[in-house]
Amino acid sequence: MKNCNEISELLSLYLDNRTDEKTTGEIEKHLAQCIKCKQELDDLKYVVTLCRDINETDLPEGFSEKLHERLVEESKEINRTKPKVTAFNKYIKIGSSIAAVLLMAVVIRGLWAGGVFSSLHSSSSSAGNKVNTAAAPAATAPLAQNSKDKNSGSGQNAPMAKSAPITGDNTNNDAAFAAKQNDQFATYEMTEPGNTSKSTNSMAVSRSSSNMDIKGTLPAGSFFSKSSEVNIICDKPFETADEIEKTASQFGSDISKDSKLTVTTEKNTPLIIRIKILNSDYTKFTDSLKNNYPTMDVTIGNVTSVDITPQINNLNRKINTLNTEITANSASDTGNSAVLKEDLLNSQNERTQLEENSNYTLVTLIISDKKN
Amino acid sequence: MRESDKSLLDKAKKGDVQAFEDLIEGYQKRVFNITLRMIGNYDDASELTQEVFIRVFRSLNSFKEEAQFSTWVYKIATNICLDELRKQKKRKAVISLDEEIRTDDGEIKRQIEDEKPTPDIIAEKNEMKNIVNKAIQSLSEEYRFVIIMRDIQGFSYEEIAKIIKCPEGTVKSRINRARKALKEALEDKKELLYGFYVK
Numbered sequence: 001m002k003n004c005n006e007i008s009e010l011l012s013l014y015l016d017n018r019t020d021e022k023t024t025g026e027i028e029k030h031l032a033q034c035i036k037c038k039q040e041l042d043d044l045k046y047v048v049t050l051c052r053d054i055n056e057t058d059l060p061e062g063f064s065e066k067l068h069e070r071l072v073e074e075s076k077e078i079n080r081t082k083p084k085v086t087a088f089n090k091y092i093k094i095g096s097s098i099a100a101v102l103l104m105a106v107v108i109r110g111l112w113a114g115g116v117f118s119s120l121h122s123s124s125s126s127a128g129n130k131v132n133t134a135a136a137p138a139a140t141a142p143l144a145q146n147s148k149d150k151n152s153g154s155g156q157n158a159p160m161a162k163s164a165p166i167t168g169d170n171t172n173n174d175a176a177f178a179a180k181q182n183d184q185f186a187t188y189e190m191t192e193p194g195n196t197s198k199s200t201n202s203m204a205v206s207r208s209s210s211n212m213d214i215k216g217t218l219p220a221g222s223f224f225s226k227s228s229e230v231n232i233i234c235d236k237p238f239e240t241a242d243e244i245e246k247t248a249s250q251f252g253s254d255i256s257k258d259s260k261l262t263v264t265t266e267k268n269t270p271l272i273i274r275i276k277i278l279n280s281d282y283t284k285f286t287d288s289l290k291n292n293y294p295t296m297d298v299t300i301g302n303v304t305s306v307d308i309t310p311q312i313n314n315l316n317r318k319i320n321t322l323n324t325e326i327t328a329n330s331a332s333d334t335g336n337s338a339v340l341k342e343d344l345l346n347s348q349n350e351r352t353q354l355e356e357n358s359n360y361t362l363v364t365l366i367i368s369d370k371k372n
Numbered sequence: 373m374r375e376s377d378k379s380l381l382d383k384a385k386k387g388d389v390q391a392f393e394d395l396i397e398g399y400q401k402r403v404f405n406i407t408l409r410m411i412g413n414y415d416d417a418s419e420l421t422q423e424v425f426i427r428v429f430r431s432l433n434s435f436k437e438e439a440q441f442s443t444w445v446y447k448i449a450t451n452i453c454l455d456e457l458r459k460q461k462k463r464k465a466v467i468s469l470d471e472e473i474r475t476d477d478g479e480i481k482r483q484i485e486d487e488k489p490t491p492d493i494i495a496e497k498n499e500m501k502n503i504v505n506k507a508i509q510s511l512s513e514e515y516r517f518v519i520i521m522r523d524i525q526g527f528s529y530e531e532i533a534k535i536i537k538c539p540e541g542t543v544k545s546r547i548n549r550a551r552k553a554l555k556e557a558l559e560d561k562k563e564l565l566y567g568f569y570v571k
Contacts, residue, residue, distance in 0.1 A: 009545075009548060011548070012544075012547055012548035012551050012552075013544055013548065016529075016547075018529065018544070043555050044551050044552075044555060047523075047551055047554050047555045047558065048523050048551065050500070050504045050558075051504065051508070051519060051523035051524050051554075052523060052524070052526075053500075053501070053504075054501055054504065054505070054524050055501075056401060056402075056405050057404070057405055057408055057414075058401070059400060059401055059404050059418075059421075060404075060414070060418040063400070063404070063418060063421070063422070064393075064400070066422060067393075067400075067422050067425055067426075068389065068393065070422060070426055071389045071392060071393070071425070071426070071429055072389055074426055074429055074430060075387040075388075075389050075429075330458070330459060330462045337459075345431075349431065349434050352434040353433075353434065356434075356436070
């Protein structure tokens, strides 16, 4: 038999019909005998009824119009940071970017020839790939200036001429991650292992630059813990690319939304497309490539995985620091709260994105023209 | 999530404002009312509600679709309200309610009204609702929140637990304590209230 205190703790749940049959029976038995508890139940009922009687207040006048204006502004901002290219002009834009790409390649080759990166070039290992995939941050490419490469044995590695600040004790993952965070206008140099590519010895790939051909809205610098590359040699790279995009869209990746990013194309260099495929669909996707295009030379590379724990830990540390700063800042009211909060929100979003991306494999499709 | 909402969500994620507005149509008034009761100031609640939906729009790509969109929206609204209340607290001089004020005539207790919020919410014409609103405003944030969500807005225990990311058991005991606290806050006005309330 429950006493008054025990019954009192249960009255609110009883009122909401959240007690089980046995407890309900006990409560009702107790209430029939105890005026004090019965009174308490009536009081609670009364309080709840008073709350339920409170009317909804209408939205302030002009609320929706004001929100609409702000959303339109916000949408413009989003569009500014996520350039999209329509089907009509996607290839036209390619032409306008070639000059920039070539210029970049020449400059970087010049630096290379001058020995700036030569010490790093030796760290590049051979994987027998037609073109290395250093363009993808997930491809565990060591940063050019990071001579303390801890993962140079991977066949996916390639030297990457990029200036990105690196903080802390960088593992190769950290370096790639640091690159990710600063690659709004990143330029990477991609060299074939052993520098013996038959089409180009090196190719500069500018990502997210406003004059580059970017399809879809895969955020520049998105970091994926798994990556692979697929080499395809065919007659018509552009048509093949479109077909493969359709194939990919059948495998869990909403390709029209945010799953692809065409990195670059040049007349005599391969067309490179990056697609994110759900990890669970990766094998189905690659099997489908092999089966659907029997006339093409399709080489599926191994999936390379990197541990994202250091990046997550870094972000967690940053988020904790920002939270502490925000609390301290609120106390002193120095006016920096908005900036810190924005930074916090970005870091939280980044962490979410990183965690979400761990469900996907970034596939770099390198589609070469048979004639070349 | 309904198929139509899913389609609106997909469009909104691509920056389609109209689709986003259609998607949030059913949430705006409710979010405003939650914010209004939590903050207690009409203009601040209006501004914060705008902020909620801007934040939702901005973060759409991080929304995990296995979660309920409504829960996600209310979670963002709750965070923004709690954040604002924390800011307000910091802005106010920290004065303990129990602190005694020294005067020439000795020490007197600080009047509790010094610390009470000054809610514009008291625009209700009905005297009884004024009293109840005042009493809700006098509760601690966590009690106020569960009273608003459960007894004014009618959210289930499960929904509240998801919104504030805590076990359902915690929500149960918090609602129980919050109702008792509200009953206490209304104790002085009981006679007046019973005049309006027919049991």
